[in-house]
Amino acid sequence: MQREIVVPPSGMHRTGEHVGRITQRQVKPAFRTTKTSQKLKILPEDEDIGPSTDVEEYLGLTGVYDQIENMRGAQDLRNEINRLKSLPPGSLPRVSAYATATSYTMTQLFKWIQSRKTLNDTAPKLLDECIYSPFVYGPSEAITINMEENLIEDAVQRVEFHESYVPIKSEVFIFDYGVVVIWGMDENHEREFLQELEPFEVEKVDETDIETEELEFYINPKAQSRIYNDVISLRTTKGHMAKLAISHAIAQATKLSLYEGLVDDTIEATRHIPQRMAESGTIEMTRKSLIRKIGQLFIMRVNVNLVSNILDTPEIFWSEPALQPLYTAIREYLEIPQRVEIMNHRVSVISDLLDMLNGHLNGMHGEFLEWIVIILIGVEIVIGVVTITIEAAKLSY
Numbered sequence: 001m002q003r004e005i006v007v008p009p010s011g012m013h014r015t016g017e018h019v020g021r022i023t024q025r026q027v028k029p030a031f032r033t034t035k036t037s038q039k040l041k042i043l044p045e046d047e048d049i050g051p052s053t054d055v056e057e058y059l060g061l062t063g064v065y066d067q068i069e070n071m072r073g074a075q076d077l078r079n080e081i082n083r084l085k086s087l088p089p090g091s092l093p094r095v096s097a098y099a100t101a102t103s104y105t106m107t108q109l110f111k112w113i114q115s116r117k118t119l120n121d122t123a124p125k126l127l128d129e130c131i132y133s134p135f136v137y138g139p140s141e142a143i144t145i146n147m148e149e150n151l152i153e154d155a156v157q158r159v160e161f162h163e164s165y166v167p168i169k170s171e172v173f174i175f176d177y178g179v180v181v182i183w184g185m186d187e188n189h190e191r192e193f194l195q196e197l198e199p200f201e202v203e204k205v206d207e208t209d210i211e212t213e214e215l216e217f218y219i220n221p222k223a224q225s226r227i228y229n230d231v232i233s234l235r236t237t238k239g240h241m242a243k244l245a246i247s248h249a250i251a252q253a254t255k256l257s258l259y260e261g262l263v264d265d266t267i268e269a270t271r272h273i274p275q276r277m278a279e280s281g282t283i284e285m286t287r288k289s290l291i292r293k294i295g296q297l298f299i300m301r302v303n304v305n306l307v308s309n310i311l312d313t314p315e316i317f318w319s320e321p322a323l324q325p326l327y328t329a330i331r332e333y334l335e336i337p338q339r340v341e342i343m344n345h346r347v348s349v350i351s352d353l354l355d356m357l358n359g360h361l362n363g364m365h366g367e368f369l370e371w372i373v374i375i376l377i378g379v380e381i382v383i384g385v386v387t388i389t390i391e392a393a394k395l396s397y
Contacts, residue, residue: 025175028086032154032253032335041333043225043232044325089393092216092231093168093184097247097254098194099211101201102179106131109174109200121169126314131174132240168237173247176207177310179254181247183217186207213250214335225326245323249312249330256339259307263346272355285358290357296352304347311340 104125113124113133124133170184172193180197183191198204217232225242226233232246270293277283283290317324331337 025091041227041329043227043329054211060120071191092218094190094245095181095183095213095215095217095232095250096185096190097179097181097213097250098190099179099254099258100194100197100205101135102175102203102205103178104174104197105200105202106174106176108203109197112200127244128314129176130244130316131172132244133172134169135172135185135193136169137192164316169242171243173244173251175248175251177250177251177255178202181251181254183243183247205258208257209261211254211261213254213257215250227330236263241320241323242326244316245327246330248316249327249334250335252311252331253336253339255307255310255333256336256343260343262300263304263343263350266297266350267346273353273357294354294357297350297357301347301351301354304343308340311336 001093110124110131111127113122113131114137116122118134120134121136122133124131145183168184170182170189172183173181174197175181178201180194182193185193215227215230215232217234217235219235220233221235225233234242273283273285273293285293313324313327317327
Protein backbone atom coordinates (compact mmCIF):
# COMPACT_ATOMS: atom_id res chain seq x y z
CA MET A 1 0.00 0.00 0.00
CA GLN A 2 1.56 3.26 -1.16
CA ARG A 3 0.97 6.56 0.49
CA GLU A 4 2.77 9.82 0.70
CA ILE A 5 3.76 10.69 4.11
CA VAL A 6 4.66 14.71 7.17
CA VAL A 7 5.23 16.24 10.13
CA PRO A 8 2.43 18.17 11.81
CA PRO A 9 3.44 21.28 13.75
CA SER A 10 5.81 20.01 16.39
CA GLY A 11 4.96 19.88 20.06
CA MET A 12 1.26 20.48 19.49
CA HIS A 13 -1.23 19.34 22.13
CA ARG A 14 -4.15 18.00 20.17
CA THR A 15 -7.65 18.17 21.50
CA GLY A 16 -10.45 15.65 21.55
CA GLU A 17 -13.53 14.35 23.28
CA HIS A 18 -13.60 14.22 27.05
CA VAL A 19 -12.47 10.88 28.44
CA GLY A 20 -11.41 10.58 32.08
CA ARG A 21 -9.36 13.54 33.25
CA ILE A 22 -7.77 14.25 29.86
CA THR A 23 -9.96 17.01 28.50
CA GLN A 24 -9.86 19.55 25.72
CA ARG A 25 -7.30 22.19 26.60
CA GLN A 26 -5.20 24.95 25.13
CA VAL A 27 -1.57 24.56 24.15
CA LYS A 28 0.81 25.54 26.95
CA PRO A 29 3.95 27.54 26.18
CA ALA A 30 6.86 25.33 25.19
CA PHE A 31 9.55 24.85 27.82
CA ARG A 32 12.03 23.62 25.18
CA THR A 33 13.11 25.32 21.96
CA THR A 34 13.09 22.08 19.93
CA LYS A 35 9.29 22.25 19.79
CA THR A 36 9.65 25.13 17.34
CA SER A 37 13.28 25.20 16.12
CA GLN A 38 13.13 21.99 14.00
CA LYS A 39 16.40 20.71 15.46
CA LEU A 40 17.87 17.49 14.06
CA LYS A 41 19.63 15.03 16.37
CA ILE A 42 21.42 11.91 15.13
CA LEU A 43 20.80 8.95 17.42
CA PRO A 44 23.62 6.48 18.12
CA GLU A 45 23.17 2.89 17.06
CA ASP A 46 24.20 -0.17 19.03
CA GLU A 47 27.58 -0.27 17.34
CA ASP A 48 28.31 3.38 18.13
CA ILE A 49 30.63 3.83 21.09
CA GLY A 50 31.15 7.57 21.00
CA PRO A 51 28.80 10.36 22.07
CA SER A 52 25.90 11.34 19.85
CA THR A 53 26.45 14.02 17.22
CA ASP A 54 24.49 16.76 15.55
CA VAL A 55 23.67 16.54 11.87
CA GLU A 56 26.60 18.67 10.70
CA GLU A 57 29.07 16.49 12.56
CA TYR A 58 27.35 13.28 11.43
CA LEU A 59 27.45 14.32 7.76
CA GLY A 60 30.99 15.68 8.02
CA LEU A 61 29.83 19.16 7.11
CA THR A 62 32.25 20.73 9.57
CA GLY A 63 35.11 19.65 7.30
CA VAL A 64 35.40 19.44 3.52
CA TYR A 65 32.09 20.03 1.73
CA ASP A 66 32.99 18.71 -1.69
CA GLN A 67 33.38 15.05 -0.72
CA ILE A 68 30.95 12.93 -2.71
CA GLU A 69 29.88 10.77 0.24
CA ASN A 70 29.06 13.80 2.32
CA MET A 71 27.12 15.33 -0.56
CA ARG A 72 25.14 12.13 -1.01
CA GLY A 73 24.43 11.85 2.72
CA ALA A 74 23.31 15.45 2.97
CA GLN A 75 21.09 15.20 -0.12
CA ASP A 76 19.51 11.93 1.02
CA LEU A 77 18.77 13.48 4.37
CA ARG A 78 17.21 16.58 2.81
CA ASN A 79 15.09 14.47 0.46
CA GLU A 80 13.70 12.35 3.26
CA ILE A 81 12.99 15.35 5.50
CA ASN A 82 11.29 17.23 2.67
CA ARG A 83 9.18 14.17 1.93
CA LEU A 84 8.14 13.91 5.55
CA LYS A 85 7.06 17.55 5.49
CA SER A 86 4.66 16.83 2.67
CA LEU A 87 2.45 14.37 4.57
CA PRO A 88 -1.00 15.15 6.02
CA PRO A 89 -1.18 15.44 9.83
CA GLY A 90 -1.84 12.16 11.60
CA SER A 91 -0.07 9.99 9.02
CA LEU A 92 2.68 8.98 11.44
CA PRO A 93 2.12 6.88 14.59
CA ARG A 94 2.33 8.77 17.86
CA VAL A 95 4.70 8.71 20.82
CA SER A 96 2.88 10.39 23.70
CA ALA A 97 3.87 10.92 27.33
CA TYR A 98 1.54 11.99 30.15
CA ALA A 99 2.47 13.06 33.69
CA THR A 100 -0.74 12.19 35.54
CA ALA A 101 0.30 11.49 39.14
CA THR A 102 3.06 11.62 41.72
CA SER A 103 3.48 7.84 41.38
CA TYR A 104 1.66 4.62 40.50
CA THR A 105 0.98 1.54 42.60
CA MET A 106 3.30 -0.57 40.47
CA THR A 107 2.56 -3.99 42.00
CA GLN A 108 -1.20 -3.74 41.49
CA LEU A 109 -0.68 -2.15 38.07
CA PHE A 110 1.57 -4.99 36.94
CA LYS A 111 -1.05 -7.55 37.98
CA TRP A 112 -3.78 -5.63 36.18
CA ILE A 113 -1.77 -5.53 32.95
CA GLN A 114 -1.15 -9.27 33.28
CA SER A 115 -4.90 -9.81 33.55
CA ARG A 116 -5.44 -8.07 30.19
CA LYS A 117 -3.39 -10.58 28.19
CA THR A 118 -6.36 -12.05 26.33
CA LEU A 119 -8.15 -8.77 25.78
CA ASN A 120 -5.20 -6.51 24.91
CA ASP A 121 -2.38 -8.94 24.04
CA THR A 122 -0.25 -7.78 26.99
CA ALA A 123 3.06 -9.26 28.14
CA PRO A 124 4.33 -7.04 30.96
CA LYS A 125 7.94 -6.85 32.08
CA LEU A 126 9.29 -5.03 35.12
CA LEU A 127 12.41 -3.09 34.14
CA ASP A 128 13.67 -1.42 37.32
CA GLU A 129 11.44 1.66 37.76
CA CYS A 130 9.39 0.95 34.62
CA ILE A 131 6.67 -1.49 33.55
CA TYR A 132 6.81 -2.31 29.84
CA SER A 133 4.10 -4.10 27.92
CA PRO A 134 2.43 -4.29 24.53
CA PHE A 135 -1.12 -3.00 24.91
CA VAL A 136 -3.24 -3.46 21.80
CA TYR A 137 -6.74 -2.00 21.35
CA GLY A 138 -6.81 -2.59 17.62
CA PRO A 139 -4.53 -2.96 14.58
CA SER A 140 -1.85 -0.29 14.16
CA GLU A 141 0.54 0.47 11.33
CA ALA A 142 3.78 2.39 10.99
CA ILE A 143 5.11 3.95 7.83
CA THR A 144 8.37 2.52 6.56
CA ILE A 145 10.55 4.23 3.95
CA ASN A 146 12.22 2.06 1.32
CA MET A 147 15.13 3.71 -0.44
CA GLU A 148 16.14 2.76 -3.99
CA GLU A 149 19.35 4.07 -5.52
CA ASN A 150 19.52 4.96 -9.23
CA LEU A 151 22.66 5.96 -11.10
CA ILE A 152 22.50 9.27 -12.91
CA GLU A 153 25.06 11.22 -14.90
CA ASP A 154 28.43 12.20 -13.44
CA ALA A 155 28.45 8.98 -11.40
CA VAL A 156 26.35 10.59 -8.68
CA GLN A 157 23.60 8.44 -7.22
CA ARG A 158 20.06 9.59 -6.67
CA VAL A 159 17.94 8.06 -3.94
CA GLU A 160 14.20 7.58 -4.42
CA PHE A 161 11.87 7.03 -1.47
CA HIS A 162 8.82 4.78 -1.43
CA GLU A 163 6.54 4.56 1.59
CA SER A 164 4.59 1.53 2.73
CA TYR A 165 2.98 0.27 5.92
CA VAL A 166 4.27 -2.28 8.41
CA PRO A 167 2.10 -3.61 11.24
CA ILE A 168 3.13 -2.62 14.75
CA LYS A 169 1.92 -3.30 18.26
CA SER A 170 1.12 -0.35 20.45
CA GLU A 171 3.28 -0.38 23.58
CA VAL A 172 3.29 1.36 26.95
CA PHE A 173 6.13 2.28 29.31
CA ILE A 174 4.82 3.15 32.78
CA PHE A 175 7.28 4.83 35.15
CA ASP A 176 6.91 4.71 38.91
CA TYR A 177 7.18 8.51 39.23
CA GLY A 178 3.79 9.04 37.60
CA VAL A 179 4.53 9.23 33.88
CA VAL A 180 3.36 6.91 31.10
CA VAL A 181 4.84 6.86 27.58
CA ILE A 182 2.63 5.34 24.86
CA TRP A 183 3.88 4.19 21.45
CA GLY A 184 1.63 3.59 18.46
CA MET A 185 -1.86 4.35 19.83
CA ASP A 186 -4.22 6.90 18.36
CA GLU A 187 -5.58 9.66 20.57
CA ASN A 188 -8.85 7.92 21.40
CA HIS A 189 -7.09 4.77 22.58
CA GLU A 190 -4.58 6.86 24.55
CA ARG A 191 -7.40 8.55 26.45
CA GLU A 192 -9.08 5.18 27.03
CA PHE A 193 -5.84 3.76 28.44
CA LEU A 194 -5.32 6.80 30.69
CA GLN A 195 -8.82 6.38 32.04
CA GLU A 196 -8.07 2.74 32.90
CA LEU A 197 -4.85 3.84 34.57
CA GLU A 198 -6.57 6.20 37.02
CA PRO A 199 -7.27 3.65 39.82
CA PHE A 200 -3.51 3.06 40.15
CA GLU A 201 -2.53 6.71 40.46
CA VAL A 202 -1.14 8.08 43.74
CA GLU A 203 -1.69 11.81 44.34
CA LYS A 204 -3.33 12.54 41.00
CA VAL A 205 -2.30 15.66 39.15
CA ASP A 206 -5.11 18.13 38.56
CA GLU A 207 -6.34 17.84 34.98
CA THR A 208 -5.37 21.44 34.25
CA ASP A 209 -1.77 20.66 35.28
CA ILE A 210 -1.30 17.40 33.35
CA GLU A 211 1.77 17.78 31.13
CA THR A 212 2.30 15.92 27.87
CA GLU A 213 4.98 15.37 25.26
CA GLU A 214 3.76 14.43 21.80
CA LEU A 215 6.10 13.09 19.13
CA GLU A 216 5.79 10.78 16.13
CA PHE A 217 7.89 8.03 14.56
CA TYR A 218 8.41 6.08 11.35
CA ILE A 219 10.69 3.31 10.06
CA ASN A 220 13.67 3.73 7.73
CA PRO A 221 15.75 0.53 7.82
CA LYS A 222 18.57 1.96 5.68
CA ALA A 223 19.23 5.24 7.49
CA GLN A 224 20.71 6.02 10.86
CA SER A 225 18.13 6.66 13.55
CA ARG A 226 17.48 10.31 14.30
CA ILE A 227 14.94 12.74 15.67
CA TYR A 228 13.92 15.85 13.77
CA ASN A 229 11.11 18.28 14.53
CA ASP A 230 9.71 15.84 17.11
CA VAL A 231 9.66 12.98 14.58
CA ILE A 232 11.76 9.91 15.43
CA SER A 233 13.23 7.78 12.64
CA LEU A 234 13.90 4.16 13.67
CA ARG A 235 15.52 1.34 11.76
CA THR A 236 13.12 -1.29 13.05
CA THR A 237 10.11 -1.73 15.30
CA LYS A 238 11.44 -5.01 16.69
CA GLY A 239 12.56 -5.11 20.30
CA HIS A 240 11.65 -2.72 23.07
CA MET A 241 14.97 -1.79 24.68
CA ALA A 242 15.75 1.07 22.30
CA LYS A 243 12.23 2.41 22.85
CA LEU A 244 12.82 2.04 26.59
CA ALA A 245 15.90 4.28 26.40
CA ILE A 246 13.98 6.86 24.37
CA SER A 247 10.96 6.62 26.68
CA HIS A 248 13.10 7.22 29.79
CA ALA A 249 14.25 10.56 28.39
CA ILE A 250 10.76 11.55 27.20
CA ALA A 251 9.23 10.65 30.59
CA GLN A 252 11.84 12.71 32.44
CA ALA A 253 11.23 15.67 30.13
CA THR A 254 7.49 15.41 30.77
CA LYS A 255 7.94 15.31 34.55
CA LEU A 256 10.34 18.22 34.29
CA SER A 257 7.73 20.22 32.35
CA LEU A 258 5.27 19.67 35.18
CA TYR A 259 7.62 21.15 37.75
CA GLU A 260 8.73 23.94 35.44
CA GLY A 261 5.10 24.99 35.26
CA LEU A 262 4.68 24.80 39.03
CA VAL A 263 7.84 26.82 39.64
CA ASP A 264 6.73 29.48 37.15
CA ASP A 265 3.27 29.64 38.73
CA THR A 266 4.83 30.00 42.19
CA ILE A 267 7.12 32.81 41.07
CA GLU A 268 4.21 34.58 39.39
CA ALA A 269 2.02 34.19 42.50
CA THR A 270 4.69 35.67 44.79
CA ARG A 271 5.98 38.37 42.46
CA HIS A 272 3.94 41.04 44.27
CA ILE A 273 5.62 40.44 47.64
CA PRO A 274 9.04 42.01 46.89
CA GLN A 275 7.33 44.71 44.81
CA ARG A 276 5.18 45.77 47.76
CA MET A 277 8.21 45.67 50.06
CA ALA A 278 10.05 48.00 47.69
CA GLU A 279 7.07 50.37 47.53
CA SER A 280 5.87 50.39 51.15
CA GLY A 281 8.85 49.07 53.10
CA THR A 282 6.77 46.31 54.69
CA ILE A 283 4.95 43.09 53.85
CA GLU A 284 1.22 43.64 54.03
CA MET A 285 0.37 40.11 55.16
CA THR A 286 -0.99 38.73 58.39
CA ARG A 287 1.18 36.38 60.39
CA LYS A 288 -1.07 33.44 59.44
CA SER A 289 -0.94 34.28 55.74
CA LEU A 290 2.82 34.70 55.94
CA ILE A 291 3.29 31.30 57.58
CA ARG A 292 1.03 29.71 54.94
CA LYS A 293 3.08 31.26 52.12
CA ILE A 294 6.34 30.09 53.70
CA GLY A 295 4.91 26.56 53.89
CA GLN A 296 3.93 26.63 50.20
CA LEU A 297 7.38 27.81 49.14
CA PHE A 298 9.06 25.17 51.30
CA ILE A 299 6.92 22.40 49.78
CA MET A 300 7.83 23.63 46.29
CA ARG A 301 11.54 23.54 47.11
CA VAL A 302 11.24 20.00 48.51
CA ASN A 303 9.34 18.82 45.42
CA VAL A 304 11.98 20.25 43.10
CA ASN A 305 14.68 18.44 45.06
CA LEU A 306 12.70 15.23 44.64
CA VAL A 307 12.30 15.71 40.89
CA SER A 308 16.06 16.28 40.66
CA ASN A 309 16.49 12.69 41.83
CA ILE A 310 14.03 11.52 39.15
CA LEU A 311 16.11 13.28 36.50
CA ASP A 312 19.26 11.32 37.36
CA THR A 313 20.47 8.66 34.91
CA PRO A 314 18.25 5.58 35.43
CA GLU A 315 19.91 2.59 37.06
CA ILE A 316 19.03 0.30 34.15
CA PHE A 317 21.82 1.87 32.12
CA TRP A 318 24.34 0.44 34.56
CA SER A 319 23.28 -3.04 33.42
CA GLU A 320 22.57 -1.95 29.81
CA PRO A 321 25.40 0.51 29.05
CA ALA A 322 24.91 0.16 25.28
CA LEU A 323 21.58 2.00 25.62
CA GLN A 324 22.94 5.02 27.47
CA PRO A 325 24.21 6.94 24.39
CA LEU A 326 20.71 6.72 22.88
CA TYR A 327 19.16 7.91 26.15
CA THR A 328 21.69 10.75 26.37
CA ALA A 329 21.00 11.85 22.79
CA ILE A 330 17.26 12.14 23.43
CA ARG A 331 17.94 14.01 26.71
CA GLU A 332 20.05 16.48 24.76
CA TYR A 333 17.38 16.89 22.08
CA LEU A 334 14.75 17.55 24.76
CA GLU A 335 17.19 20.04 26.39
CA ILE A 336 16.85 18.44 29.81
CA PRO A 337 20.27 19.56 31.16
CA GLN A 338 19.71 23.20 30.17
CA ARG A 339 16.15 23.21 31.47
CA VAL A 340 17.23 21.72 34.82
CA GLU A 341 19.84 24.45 35.18
CA ILE A 342 17.27 27.16 34.44
CA MET A 343 14.75 25.61 36.83
CA ASN A 344 17.35 25.40 39.61
CA HIS A 345 18.11 29.08 39.09
CA ARG A 346 14.41 29.91 39.42
CA VAL A 347 14.18 27.75 42.51
CA SER A 348 17.08 29.74 43.98
CA VAL A 349 14.89 32.84 43.53
CA ILE A 350 12.14 31.07 45.48
CA SER A 351 14.69 30.09 48.14
CA ASP A 352 15.83 33.70 48.46
CA LEU A 353 12.21 34.81 48.87
CA LEU A 354 11.67 32.04 51.44
CA ASP A 355 14.70 33.23 53.42
CA MET A 356 13.45 36.82 53.23
CA LEU A 357 9.97 35.85 54.47
CA ASN A 358 11.48 33.78 57.27
CA GLY A 359 13.60 36.75 58.28
CA HIS A 360 10.56 39.02 58.20
CA LEU A 361 8.56 36.51 60.25
CA ASN A 362 11.35 36.31 62.83
CA GLY A 363 11.48 40.10 62.85
CA MET A 364 7.73 40.27 63.41
CA HIS A 365 8.04 37.80 66.26
CA GLY A 366 10.92 39.73 67.81
CA GLU A 367 8.98 42.99 67.46
CA PHE A 368 5.97 41.33 69.10
CA LEU A 369 8.11 40.22 72.03
CA GLU A 370 9.59 43.71 72.36
CA TRP A 371 6.10 45.21 72.59
CA ILE A 372 5.17 42.69 75.27
CA VAL A 373 8.25 43.69 77.27
CA ILE A 374 7.44 47.38 76.81
CA ILE A 375 3.83 46.84 77.89
CA LEU A 376 4.91 44.84 80.95
CA ILE A 377 7.37 47.56 81.90
CA GLY A 378 4.64 50.16 81.44
CA VAL A 379 2.23 48.16 83.59
CA GLU A 380 4.91 47.79 86.25
CA ILE A 381 5.53 51.53 86.21
CA VAL A 382 1.80 52.25 86.53
CA ILE A 383 1.52 49.80 89.43
CA GLY A 384 4.55 51.41 91.06
CA VAL A 385 3.11 54.90 90.70
CA VAL A 386 -0.26 53.77 92.08
CA THR A 387 1.44 52.05 95.00
CA ILE A 388 3.51 55.11 95.82
CA THR A 389 0.45 57.33 95.58
CA ILE A 390 -1.50 55.09 97.96
CA GLU A 391 1.40 54.98 100.44
CA ALA A 392 1.76 58.74 100.30
CA ALA A 393 -1.96 59.16 100.90
CA LYS A 394 -1.79 56.93 103.97
CA LEU A 395 1.09 58.94 105.43
CA SER A 396 -0.75 62.21 104.94
CA TYR A 397 -3.53 60.97 107.13
